[in-house]
Structure formats: C-alpha cells, structure tokens
Amino acid sequence: MIRFIHTADWQMGMKASGLGQVSKAVRDARLDSIKRLVELGNDRDAELMLITGDIFEDNAVDRLLVRKVGQLLAGFNGKVFITPGNHDPLVPGSVWEHPVWEESANTTVVRENSPIELEHCTIYPTPLKEKYSTRNPVSWIQAQDCSTIAIGMSHGNVEGLPDVEPDFPIPQDAAERAGLDYLGIGHWHSYSPYKDGKGVIRIAYSGTHETTKFGERESGNVLLVEIADRGAAPSIEVLPTGKLSWHSLERSLESPGALKSVISELSSIISPENALVRLRLSGLLFASDREDLESIGEILQTRFLFGKLMADALSPAPEDDTWIEELPVGALREAAEHIRQKAMHAPVERDRAVATRALLELFDSKEKAAS
Ligand SMILES: [Mn+2]
Known part of the structure; x- marks a missing residue:
C-alpha cells in the first residue's frame, strides 16, 4: 500500500497584478498554504509528496522565496519528489540550481526521465526542460512489467480539451497505455480527474493548492491518493488547503x-x-x-x-x-x-x-x- 500527496502549480512568486496593495498578501497566502499542506500530509501519514510542476512562476523568482519553499518542504516527514514544469523548466540558471535542494535530505528534484524505485512503489517522472513542446512527455514510460505500484509524474495538456493547444500533450489513456496505476499531472489549476476504459480514475490534475485568480474553479486543494496494490483502483481524497x-x-x-x-x-x-x-x-x-x-x-x-x-x-x-x-x-x-x-x-x-x-x-x- 502507498499513500501520498499529489500537488502542483503553486506558482510561487506570481505577480497577482491588478490587485494593487493586496498582491503581497495574496503572494504570502500561497506560502501559508504550503505550511498547511505539509501539516496535512504529516497528519495523514503520507509517505510521499509528489509535486508535478510549476512550483514557481518562473525561473527568475526571488532566491529567498526559493529557499523558503525548500525549507518548508523539509518539514514534511516523508520524501518529496519534484518534477519541473513549463513555468520553471530544468534549464541552466533555473531555480533548481539553488543550494537549498541539496540541503534538504528528504527532497529530490528529478532531473531525468528514469524510473525511481522506492520501497512500496516505482516513480516514473518527466521533468520538463523547455517552456513549450508538442511532444508527449510520458511517451517514454513503459511500466507494464513493473512489479510494484507504478506512479507517473508529468505536466502538460491532456489531449481532447476544447480550445487547447497541444502543449506537452498527454493522451487521455496515457496511464493505461503506459501501465501506470496513477499518473499525477500538473498545468491546469482546477482539480480534474480522468477515468480509464474501465471507469477507474488513473489520471488527475491536482489543481493549485491556493486559488490564483477570479473565475478559477475547483482549486485550492491537494489530493491524498491511496493505492492498495499494483493494479488496484486509486482512492483519491480532495483536501482543501487554500486560504483565500x-x-x-x-x-x-x-x-x-x-x-x-x-x-x-x-x-x-x-x-x-x-x-x-x-x-x-x-x-x-x-x-x-x-x-x-x-x-x-x-x-x-x-x-x-x-x-x-x-x-x-x-x-x-x-x-x-x-x-x-x-x-x-x-x-x-x-x-x-x-x-x-x-x-x-x-x-x-x-x-x-x-x-x-x-x-x-x-x-x-x-x-x-x-x-
Ligand atoms: Mn504549466
């Protein structure tokens, strides 16, 4: 059995422009919500925290903010895995070169498309290394023969969404096709689950942990995901973390x-x-x-x-x-x-x-x- 937190799209350092003097309070709220998220993961005995991209608004955010986020994650009792997204891609000079990531013993910034074998599961990560791409980031994953619970981490647009460009396109049946028990994704700020051919949810956008703007639906949550065995249907709990x-x-x-x-x-x-x-x-x-x-x-x-x-x-x-x-x-x-x-x-x-x-x-x- 594995129980983990899936979250994404924190967009730390976002400008929150158009809100005048309040924009600082809005930015600070996003840090508070990380604290709440870490506490929640500890209270619920989550073994892992999987963060699927766009933790930061861009690679030019304040260094102190990067350190603060890294330090908050060190308070999580389990292991943290981060895959960079299109806002904070893994490029020279990115936020991922900050020393805080090496200092935190529990946190891993994933830098390659390569399986990570853990005690109760295997992670198939897809760190993004560019801002835009028309290639499917999960196409390399072949977890069919994996003997432990197989979990993918990615970031992009699920194919078939109306009026959406094929930016890092992820097929709706990607989890089934790759043999994954669960594929946690980021990019869209609303919680959105996708069912496979058997009606089981195996792909989900967690949505952002703190709503970023007016009109955003189903945001301000993290997902607590539990998977009993290899092949079992994931149980997904949507837990509120947003303050605003x-x-x-x-x-x-x-x-x-x-x-x-x-x-x-x-x-x-x-x-x-x-x-x-x-x-x-x-x-x-x-x-x-x-x-x-x-x-x-x-x-x-x-x-x-x-x-x-x-x-x-x-x-x-x-x-x-x-x-x-x-x-x-x-x-x-x-x-x-x-x-x-x-x-x-x-x-x-x-x-x-x-x-x-x-x-x-x-x-x-x-x-x-x-x-
Ligand atoms: Mn994104």
Missing part, C-alpha cells in the same frame, strides 16, 4: 430594491478578511436604490481583503428623471420627458419597453458627450 476565496459576481438589476439582495449576498461571504470580491452590476438603477449602491461601494472597500465594484453598465431606470432635469432647456429635454412619460405610462407593454430602450440610448449618448 475569490468571488466574481455579476448581477443584472431589473426592479427597485434589487440591491438589497446583493448586500445580503455580500454578507454571506464567510471569512471576508480572506475574500477577494469583484462585483459587476448591469441593468437599471432606480433612484430609490442609489443609497444602497453607495453602501455596496463602501462595503467592497472596507470589509474584504480586496473588493472592486464595476457599475459602468448600470443605467438609470425610467422612473429616475434627475438626469433629464440636468439637460439644457429646449427640444432635447422636451423629447426626453416625452419618451419618459411613454416609458412609464404607455398602455401597451411593448411601447413601454421601446420607450425605455430609447431613453437608455439617450442617457448613454448624454454620458458619452459629457465624458
């Missing part, structure tokens, strides 16, 4: 009071001090809701680690005539008032809708003229 939560909300407002539910939605975000929230509003802003909009702006600025309100796509509702009063007296203002009356009181619904659209067009052209 990223919320990208889009709401279209259609009726007065709609912002109240947005406020309560913001209240329901747990651990707001570790939450990053991006709120995009569109639709109609009613005069009675303007104060709520202001409150939302304040909440986003104060309650969360990071908050951003995007309200450019909001237009005033027909009931809100304050902007019409700001138009210069004359034909334009008269036309606007006339359309507004139609938008609110025309007996046929379709006429009201057409008039509302016309009013919004008018508002938009006024805003554009003003800016």
Whole structure:
C-alpha cells in the first residue's frame, strides 16, 4: 500500500497584478498554504509528496522565496519528489540550481526521465526542460512489467480539451497505455480527474493548492491518493488547503430594491478578511436604490481583503428623471420627458419597453458627450 500527496502549480512568486496593495498578501497566502499542506500530509501519514510542476512562476523568482519553499518542504516527514514544469523548466540558471535542494535530505528534484524505485512503489517522472513542446512527455514510460505500484509524474495538456493547444500533450489513456496505476499531472489549476476504459480514475490534475485568480474553479486543494496494490483502483481524497476565496459576481438589476439582495449576498461571504470580491452590476438603477449602491461601494472597500465594484453598465431606470432635469432647456429635454412619460405610462407593454430602450440610448449618448 502507498499513500501520498499529489500537488502542483503553486506558482510561487506570481505577480497577482491588478490587485494593487493586496498582491503581497495574496503572494504570502500561497506560502501559508504550503505550511498547511505539509501539516496535512504529516497528519495523514503520507509517505510521499509528489509535486508535478510549476512550483514557481518562473525561473527568475526571488532566491529567498526559493529557499523558503525548500525549507518548508523539509518539514514534511516523508520524501518529496519534484518534477519541473513549463513555468520553471530544468534549464541552466533555473531555480533548481539553488543550494537549498541539496540541503534538504528528504527532497529530490528529478532531473531525468528514469524510473525511481522506492520501497512500496516505482516513480516514473518527466521533468520538463523547455517552456513549450508538442511532444508527449510520458511517451517514454513503459511500466507494464513493473512489479510494484507504478506512479507517473508529468505536466502538460491532456489531449481532447476544447480550445487547447497541444502543449506537452498527454493522451487521455496515457496511464493505461503506459501501465501506470496513477499518473499525477500538473498545468491546469482546477482539480480534474480522468477515468480509464474501465471507469477507474488513473489520471488527475491536482489543481493549485491556493486559488490564483477570479473565475478559477475547483482549486485550492491537494489530493491524498491511496493505492492498495499494483493494479488496484486509486482512492483519491480532495483536501482543501487554500486560504483565500475569490468571488466574481455579476448581477443584472431589473426592479427597485434589487440591491438589497446583493448586500445580503455580500454578507454571506464567510471569512471576508480572506475574500477577494469583484462585483459587476448591469441593468437599471432606480433612484430609490442609489443609497444602497453607495453602501455596496463602501462595503467592497472596507470589509474584504480586496473588493472592486464595476457599475459602468448600470443605467438609470425610467422612473429616475434627475438626469433629464440636468439637460439644457429646449427640444432635447422636451423629447426626453416625452419618451419618459411613454416609458412609464404607455398602455401597451411593448411601447413601454421601446420607450425605455430609447431613453437608455439617450442617457448613454448624454454620458458619452459629457465624458
Ligand atoms: Mn504549466
């Protein structure tokens, strides 16, 4: 039996640009999550930790960061195996030349495509040595005759994903084809398992240990994998390690009071001090809701680690005539008032809708003229 942690894509040293002053906190959180991951592996008696590429954002990251990561890994009770990925490939001058990797007795940076025989398993690693390639990194693996549990480590794009280039392409049946019990891979930040012809999961992206950006799904985890015997189905447990939560909300407002539910939605975000929230509003802003909009702006600025309100796509509702009063007296203002009356009181619904659209067009052209 073997029990191990599979993780990848830590992207340490990533810029987290676009987050202003918060980007440092976001980078620091990624280090904290490594600590949590190491503790978790120790608590669960994992024998190995397999890190399948892109630990670092690139090979030019701060040397001190490389040392910190190496030292954190030394706290793991088992053995650590690292295969470089396309962000941190094994090239001259890479992060893998840092002395910390030699200092850590439990950590091995794998430098060749060659099987590593351990007590309970054999590892088939594929360290990447370039940033891009159209070759299949696992094609050299032939584990059919392996007598112990056979585990592959690789990094690339699983073939057949929509709109994805064949960058280090890994066939979906690579584990079966190579005779591997499990093939742990990296490159995609979301946990994604792949079943073989018999419905058994033998290939998986662990995903990143800490979510890297808005819109990333199924991330912030590591995998605890257990395999009973050679040929047995792996049992995979997805364990959360991430500290930050990223919320990208889009709401279209259609009726007065709609912002109240947005406020309560913001209240329901747990651990707001570790939450990053991006709120995009569109639709109609009613005069009675303007104060709520202001409150939302304040909440986003104060309650969360990071908050951003995007309200450019909001237009005033027909009931809100304050902007019409700001138009210069004359034909334009008269036309606007006339359309507004139609938008609110025309007996046929379709006429009201057409008039509302016309009013919004008018508002938009006024805003554009003003800016
Ligand atoms: Mn990658």
